[in-house]
Amino acid sequence: MSITTLSSREFNQDTSGAKKASIKGPVIITDRGLPAHVLLSIEEYRRLTARPRRIAEALAMPAGPEIEFEAPRVSLGLRAADFD
Known part of the structure; x- marks a missing residue:
């Protein structure tokens, strides 16, 4: 799976490319670099x-x-508890 990162401007200019990229993995769209x-x-x-x-x-x-x-x-070798 590949992750593609696009700016909002790139996404707006190539929506078809972003849709094709989403078939291979998530496409992260950034606003002001975030x-x-x-x-x-x-x-x-x-x-x-x-x-x-x-x-x-x-x-x-x-x-x-x-x-x-x-x-x-399975034998764990435990002994009974004495509560007296």
Whole structure:
């Protein structure tokens, strides 16, 4: 992903070029040398504003064969706490 920086004047003179650049990455538009706006492709905008997934959704495997997994027992060598 490449980031393009344009002044407001450059953006106004070549809007088509800015739109083409936004396909490759964000286009930062400056006002008086300071970043003021960002132009993104609609795909990137949708990706950034998409609903965050819950951890269960992120870890869920797509439909496919069932996988059997049995975690091995772990012995940490701990002893029971005495509360007397």
